[in-house]
Amino acid sequence: MRAEERQHRILALVRQSGRVEVADAAVEFGVSRETLRRDLSELERRGLVRRTHGAAYPVESAGFETTLARRETQQVAEKRRIAAAAAQLVGEAETVFVDEGYTPELVAMQLPTDRPLTVITASLRTASLVSASESTTVLLAGGRVRARTQATVGSWARDMVARFVIDLAFLGANGVSREHGLTTPDPAVADVKAQAVRSSRRKVLVGVHNKFGASSFCKFAEVSDLDTIVTDAGLSAPEAHRYSLLGPQVLRV
Structure with missing residues (x-):
């Protein structure tokens, strides 16, 4: 799976769940924790997630808001x-x-x-x-x-x-x-x-x-x-x- 596709799926998971743990997501996507952290860093750079203490939360934007x-x-x-x-x-x-x-x-x-x-x-x-x-x-x-x-x-x-x-x-x-x-x-x-x-x-x-x-x-x-x-x-x-x-x-x- 390409990094871009994986990041898209990670973002969908974060938005659906409200929070993802680095360790759990790494297992789910079949990548190392370091790779998963790089994916989250890229999503954070784009203003889509907020990383904190081994986890990530969705950032609410013009196109996404939790209920x-x-x-x-x-x-x-x-x-x-x-x-x-x-x-x-x-x-x-x-x-x-x-x-x-x-x-x-x-x-x-x-x-x-x-x-x-x-x-x-x-x-x-x-x-x-x-x-x-x-x-x-x-x-x-x-x-x-x-x-x-x-x-x-x-x-x-x-x-x-x-x-x-x-x-x-x-x-x-x-x-x-x-x-x-x-x-x-x-x-x-x-x-x-x-x-x-x-x-x-x-x-x-x-x-x-x-x-x-x-x-x-x-x-x-x-x-x-x-x-x-x-x-x-x-x-x-x-x-x-x-x-x-x-x-x-x-x-x-």
Whole structure:
């Protein structure tokens, strides 16, 4: 099998599985681990995968994005720890924006219910979850619903968020890098996220470590726009420090 064909099949496997181990993939494709690493290095150079500690993850792009259902099955323990730590940052905030995505949804599930709180979101699932609390007022942004993420996008959603001055935003991203900032595959999604950044006094990014160093298609914020990043310990301490030099506090949990 030629290297180009093998790399194409490796990419398909990474995107289908959400993660591949170097050792397992080398056996599956009948090549040495060194050859497999070279293939992954080439795919990473082309911005298609992100390598980390003997494994590789897909990079979400204009032509590829994982579904919400898939995200619910990947790195769940890490995402729950991130969400629990992020929820502790609410403090005295009375208005909170919760982004689309599984990790922000987990944050929403841990927001305080013992006092009045207004939650603004574009996520249908988050709106449904937090509306169960009588002390929580939910403002759901209108617009076109994306089937892949079950969230609204478009000018209606963006313009509604623009009308508010929000105490705190919990944001997700498909890619985070010091060079390209916070990115996501869809321009319509990026518009809503960018407006949430502009409308919020405090901004907290929540995301697992393999999002870092990756870049997707549409930029919606700079790392320096953030107040806090909450991620897992898979992001090395030196790398976390490099991000903190751009402004935000970085919490590894």
